[in-house]
Amino acid sequence: VVHITLNGMPYVVPDTYTILEAAREVGIKIPTLCFLKDLNETGACRVCVVEVKGARSLVTACNMKVSEGMEILTHSKRILNARKTTVELLLANHNIECTTCNRNHNCELKQLSNDLNCKSDRFEGERRETIYRDDSYSIVRDTSKCILCGRCIAACREKAGVEVLAFNQRGFKTYIGPAFEMGMDQAGCIHCGQCVNACPTAALSEHSNIEEVIQAINDPNKIVVFQVAPAVRAALGEEFGLPFGTRVNGKIAASLRRIGGPTCKVFDTNFGADLTIMEEAYELIERINKDGVLPMITSCSPGWIRLVEQYRPEIIPNLSSCKSPQQMFGAILKSYWAEKNSVNPTTIYCVSVMPCIAKKSELKREEMNVNGIQDVDASITTRELARMIRMYGLDFVNLPDEDFDHPLGEYSGAGTIFGATGGVMEAALRTAADVLSGQSLDAIEYEAVRGVASLKEATIQIGELSLNVAVVHGGKQALDIVDQILSGEKKYHFVEVMGCSGGCVAGGGQPHVPAYLYNSGLDIRAERAKALYEDDEARQIRKSHENPVIKAMYEEYLGTPNSHKAHQLLHTTYHK
Numbered sequence: 001v002v003h004i005t006l007n008g009m010p011y012v013v014p015d016t017y018t019i020l021e022a023a024r025e026v027g028i029k030i031p032t033l034c035f036l037k038d039l040n041e042t043g044a045c046r047v048c049v050v051e052v053k054g055a056r057s058l059v060t061a062c063n064m065k066v067s068e069g070m071e072i073l074t075h076s077k078r079i080l081n082a083r084k085t086t087v088e089l090l091l092a093n094h095n096i097e098c099t100t101c102n103r104n105h106n107c108e109l110k111q112l113s114n115d116l117n118c119k120s121d122r123f124e125g126e127r128r129e130t131i132y133r134d135d136s137y138s139i140v141r142d143t144s145k146c147i148l149c150g151r152c153i154a155a156c157r158e159k160a161g162v163e164v165l166a167f168n169q170r171g172f173k174t175y176i177g178p179a180f181e182m183g184m185d186q187a188g189c190i191h192c193g194q195c196v197n198a199c200p201t202a203a204l205s206e207h208s209n210i211e212e213v214i215q216a217i218n219d220p221n222k223i224v225v226f227q228v229a230p231a232v233r234a235a236l237g238e239e240f241g242l243p244f245g246t247r248v249n250g251k252i253a254a255s256l257r258r259i260g261g262p263t264c265k266v267f268d269t270n271f272g273a274d275l276t277i278m279e280e281a282y283e284l285i286e287r288i289n290k291d292g293v294l295p296m297i298t299s300c301s302p303g304w305i306r307l308v309e310q311y312r313p314e315i316i317p318n319l320s321s322c323k324s325p326q327q328m329f330g331a332i333l334k335s336y337w338a339e340k341n342s343v344n345p346t347t348i349y350c351v352s353v354m355p356c357i358a359k360k361s362e363l364k365r366e367e368m369n370v371n372g373i374q375d376v377d378a379s380i381t382t383r384e385l386a387r388m389i390r391m392y393g394l395d396f397v398n399l400p401d402e403d404f405d406h407p408l409g410e411y412s413g414a415g416t417i418f419g420a421t422g423g424v425m426e427a428a429l430r431t432a433a434d435v436l437s438g439q440s441l442d443a444i445e446y447e448a449v450r451g452v453a454s455l456k457e458a459t460i461q462i463g464e465l466s467l468n469v470a471v472v473h474g475g476k477q478a479l480d481i482v483d484q485i486l487s488g489e490k491k492y493h494f495v496e497v498m499g500c501s502g503g504c505v506a507g508g509g510q511p512h513v514p515a516y517l518y519n520s521g522l523d524i525r526a527e528r529a530k531a532l533y534e535d536d537e538a539r540q541i542r543k544s545h546e547n548p549v550i551k552a553m554y555e556e557y558l559g560t561p562n563s564h565k566a567h568q569l570l571h572t573t574y575h576k
């Protein structure tokens, strides 16, 4: 420990602390802007400056460690002026169209400007040049709102494991984007959206599909069918002030029903997840029994698929041929459900609500159709759904809890945990273990694959078979493990990979988490995952193969998992 004084008061704090951490512990919030703990600790924005007795100039609290006898002032007149000037300089060339900005309710720059009593017109200057790019189906970049904090660059490098974004040019012309003015796709973006989540302003956002969804809702010739991803129910409540980790299944169903009107259907991607498990577990068993390519690697995360296709195509033979739950759901909706209900599939408009922005481009892939009919028509993020709920004047928190529609709203606990890292693995094990052992096993909670550790490995004994499995999440970890698999260093039967660290609960389309909460140690991945494991525990049926609608659908329509028909509808291919 060390002895310090903060604003004249004596404190004893651990010597590993930064000034920022020491201040936080004693209840003083030093503002930050570019700082993200363990990710972006450059001290570049200088918003967190403090005075330290004896230091020649102001020091940055985010990356300066405390030391014995240090005397620190965090809110002196000199500091308040310095911070205010720094932010006013940012405002001088910032595009301050706050009224229509999609981040106006949670922009960190706006909040800071207000807290520091800044004026936007103190400095007159040239505005930042707008380079507005909406050139992928998923992500939009607007440099006029960029403050060059570098958080996105760090997220792309450290989380996605690729280096799509960088500082370009020099001086006033500096801007963040891909090199050589390339588009995001050209530059190898995987659409994980981790840069969007890291952005304090609206310089990076998802490509919005709200308007086309509203158009479909108002088209009398369309039947709008919603499907809601597992992880949305673990996070949407945050947009309406509910505590992190509040499960809002019932309010999502109620909201979508009011938005979509009386003819819409509110179904569940969790049903698609159960179906994915059927196909994937049987595919795994077949690969094991018939000396197929192992390890088999999951394929439901479209950011991960983009990573493979662009950066490690050598591992394509290991990918499960299963479409993702989003796509399986769409394909079944427009075949089985449409036939059963005598609906012309071309009149169905399927909208997925996803925690992900890569889902927007996944649904546009040319393989994602059956007989020329696109499986899913549009995808909106959790954030976009929140905006629509506000747009439609719904009092979210006070809505009644309603059920999803039947039959495609029926899901097992296995389907819902898909949204957390390790969930797909656990769901698949619940089914594979029953099938391989020929019993209905009671031990269904696979603790070894739960949690946010960056690599989880386990050996699961199923009868004679010792099944070696691994779970990784986040592009960077995924690339590491792929390289170890390719070199023969790691040998597994089955690997779950999710493109985002934490899995879909921390996807690029989830509600923004303020940086100060992240920096103070809130692990949003764990908070939201808890809601999904609770959802699992609350279900009577917790194994995908016991979902009665899934069972009936195989009996009436698909035959067996991996049948010819199942392959036509539910499996896909990848590009090199």
Ligand code: HC1
Pocket (backbone or CB within 6 Å): 228, 229, 230, 231, 232, 269, 270, 272, 273, 300, 301, 302, 324, 325, 326, 327, 354, 355, 356, 359, 418, 419, 420, 503, 504, 505, 507
């Ligand atoms: Fe996911 Fe999936 S779990 S990919 O993370 O397999 O996005 O939630 O919907 O499709 O089910 C996302 C989540 C989601 C799919 C499922």
Ligand code: SF4
Pocket (backbone or CB within 6 Å): 139, 155, 156, 157, 160, 162, 164, 165, 184, 188, 189, 190, 191, 192, 193, 194, 195, 196
């Ligand atoms: Fe990088 Fe992911 Fe952002 Fe693309 S979406 S620029 S891969 S962080």
